Amino acid sequence: MDTTGILDEALQRLHGSGPERLGRLTNHAPMAVEALTSHGQAAAVHRWLDLYASRLEEFPPGVEPVTDSDWRAALGDPRRAADWIDYFGREVADRPWRDVLTVWWPRLLPGMYGGSTHPVIRVGHAVRTLLADGTGGATHKATGPRLAELAHGLGYWAARFHPVDGLAPLPGADSAAAALDAVAPVAGHGGGFPDRLGRVTGLPVWAAAITDPDEAYGRLTELVRAATHRYATHGHGEATMLVHAAxxxxxxLRTLPALPRVLWVPGLRAAWTASAAVTAMYAPDAPVAYDPPGTLTPEEVFGRALAHGDEHVIKLTDTALDVGDAQALAAALRSVELSEPLVA
Structure with a gap:
């Protein structure tokens, strides 16, 4: 829990910016500053934001308000990002944020592939900070900037809602690691995320028979570990985009504790599709060996990510520290090696 107030300051600073720039590139700053404060680096937040500032655009104009009666017509329309963020701002102001999340999670989950999966990642960071702030109970009051950040994340997700339908079930494996190994690369290497996603026609079956929420939580934890480990050996396929497989x-996974248990199994299934699809879209021709972290501590690895500065490096390292083992730390260090550092 950040007790310095710096996270709230940073979020207020960022909420004057839009969720994207150049019409397609995600604003990663809210996610990165949340990761920094979660790992004891609040003092570095504003310096990091100063470096990132050139990548921010002003908040976009609205088109027309989203309402409870017509929201379906606005779903998946990126021109309506401001309308959606405003809608969720009203929702979290009027109702407990968990109630809002519970209503909208099953509506948005099928479309988590829009925006290169960044919207759900932003929501996950927002939920973590709300839970860490002691706001899980009905009597607790979340800070305004943290509620606003959840509204921005949900609004971005609704605006970039993009489902993936009709995928053929292919032979899979029992473990998450083996199932990721079974993912076949898509034909061709050109195009951005939407083009490549359109070429994913089938994915291996994994954990499809799971119905118990606790088992779903355990399997999702396994998937995060496997995808993080895989970056250590496969991240060179595309240093930035393969981060999202983890x-x-x-x-x-971070959002599930804020949701009713009945929503945990659908979360597992959507997460598998996202991780496997990203794996298919950016898989390298062959894996490579990785260097173990040696005597580096998790705090030292995160310090290297901060010194490097790239937002995807920071976020992968944040996930690697959740996993916490040697290969996960090696994956974080691999991202430092593969990625361009953030410079002003």
Missing amino acids: TAPNAV
């Missing part, structure tokens, strides 16, 4: 399912 961070997207981890965002779902």
Whole structure:
């Protein structure tokens, strides 16, 4: 829990910016500053934001308000991002944030693939900070900036809602690691995320028979570990985009404790589709060996991620510290090696 107030200051600073820039590139700053404060680096937040500032755009104009009666017509329309964020701002002001999340999670979950999975990742970071703030109970009051951040994340998700339907079930495996190994790369290497996603026609079956919420939680934890480990050996396929094979399912995992248990199994299934699809879209031709972290502590590894500065490096390292073992730390260090550092 951040007791310095710096996270709230940073979120207020960022909420004047839009969720994207150049019409397609995600604003990662709210996620990165949440990760920094969660790992004791609140003092570095504003310095990091100063470096990132050139990548921010002003908050976009609205089109027309989203309402309870017409929200379906606005779903998946990126031009309506401001309308959606405003809608969720009203929702979390009027009702407990968990209630809002419970209503909208099953509505938005099928479309978590829009925005390169960044919207659900942003929601996962927002939920973690709300839970850490002691706001899980009905009598607790979340801070305004943290509630606003949840509204921004949900609004971005609704605006970029993009489902993936009709995937053929392919032979899979029992473990998450083996199932990821069974993912076949999509044909061709060109195009951005939407183009590549459109070429994913089938994915291996994994954990499809799970119906128990606790088992779903355990399997999702396994998936996050496997995808993080895999980055250590496969991250060179695409240093930035393959981060999401781990961070997207981890965002779902972080959100589950704030949701009714009946929603945990659907979360597992959507997270698997996201992780496997990203794996298919950016898989390298062959794995490589990785260097173990040696005597580096998790805090030292996170310090290296901060010194590097890239937002995806920070977020993967954040997930790697959740996993906490040597190969996960090696994956974080691999991202430092593969990625371009953040410079002003």
